[in-house]
Amino acid sequence: MFLTPSFLNSLTGKNEPIKTLEPGKVSMYVCGVTVYDDCHLGHARSQIVFDTVNRMLLTLGYQVRYVRNITDIDDKIIKKAHDSNRTIGEITSTYIDSFHSDMNRLKILPPSVEPRATLYLDHMIELIQTLIDKGHAYIKDGSVYFRVRSYSAYGELSHQQIAELRSGARVESDEGKEDPLDFALWKAVKEGEPSYDAPFGAGRPGWHIECSAMSLHELGESFDIHGGGLDLLFPHHENERAQSEAATGKTFVTTWIHNGFVTINDAKMAKSLGNSFRIASFFETSPFKDPVTAEWLRIFFLSTHYRSPVDISEESLGHAKASLDSLHEFQIRLEKVAKSRGIVPGPLFSGPSGRFLKALSNDMDTAVALRILHETKTSLNPMLDAGGDPSESDLSGALRLLLTVREIFGILEVPSEEWVFGKGEKGSSNMALSVAEAEAMIRKREEARAAKNFQKADEIRDRLRQAGYELMDNPGGLPRIRRI
């Protein structure tokens, strides 16, 4: 590989080239979901961001071991089961299916492994026992708590001072912890709740410990990258790091990466605010006249740097769509010319593809990467017009760029002819006219045009436009129809 990517490491606050434990290999753990509800657009962004990291590393030539967990034991799951009179198993299997369906819709590449918390209870118990043995945890009324002050680096990751956290911490007198900051590794069994046997008493795992158990087991005591949403930085990742390093005595993770939030019309998206969009419903009942697609959502999220907040609005999504449409139009033009001249894609690491990868290697600067795509489009489009004469290296460079973009961004994969002219991923539901009907009308319009009856021709075109089809006159034959 010719490029070493760098990332803004939350731990150090600096943009650093990744230092992998093994040359050419990357081990990465990303927090997946707790399966108590359908995923919303915040999950979509996070998964698209880390899918893009994964895809970039693969394209750069790294061998990636990508672990994305599923947390299937948790207070919220128990509550949901109780409230809806279903078993925990029913709840978790429902939402695991829903999660997978969403990931497929978003064209997220599957991780190398997808561990489920309930299958790692032995590892959690073992880890907790180690922490007790080493004096980093204590038992209180059947629960086990992590002793935060026994781990001197606590607060380092989220850049919090223990003293400040302590003053801000809510006093939870009823829990009887030594320190308000101490957090539960194991919660003592309660009536009507699931529990598991452990040497320190029956109960169930606290939040955080499952991720340590799964990551340490799947990736080893130290690994390269740990990612997730910014909201996980504290306390989840801080606690995860503390308990892992306290147990192993080794550096847990080298590079921590966190993505920013999704807001809707400038308000934080939260279930409590009633403004969270489920991924599934966003796809199914699009707020637009066009169905939402994976490519559309991906380019939308990738238009903003992964750490910046991104606001979803009809306008911002519309911009992304227009940008993607123009890229598909370019792809049609480029591939036509390249095919007729027998041009093949150029090398990965030079030309626009090389510049694209270089931009991504700098803390995943997807906005600059997208600029390179558009600049390539803008510089080549004039030459792709009839009479133009683009050079072979321009064409092969652009072809390679498109391949690289498809691989890493997961856009421009739907054949552009289908994208632009109304089939494929865009679907043809809720259209007033079928494609066949529209084509019949186009032929009538052509007859009218041939007879110089432009009034009638324009009338037909207006009717088609109202039905959602736009005509693009084609010098060589029948006009083509484009979904608008």
Next chain:
RNA sequence: GGCGGCGUAGCCAAGUGGUAAGGCAAGGGUCUGCAAAACCUUUAUACGGCAGUUCGAACCUGCCCGCCGCCUCCA
């Protein structure tokens, strides 16, 4: 109160000390019977404000203003 982030054209958004990318929208033009698409062209003496460092700052430092997030479950 503590910690962190952000503030760049009508909107979105890059920029990590060397003289403001890109997208969307808008105006003008080429092409077209007219459109659409494509192409050409126009649109920030300017980067929240005030100081400072520097030959030089949107980028560094300080202060101020405004917005947001985290500190409690959360991608």
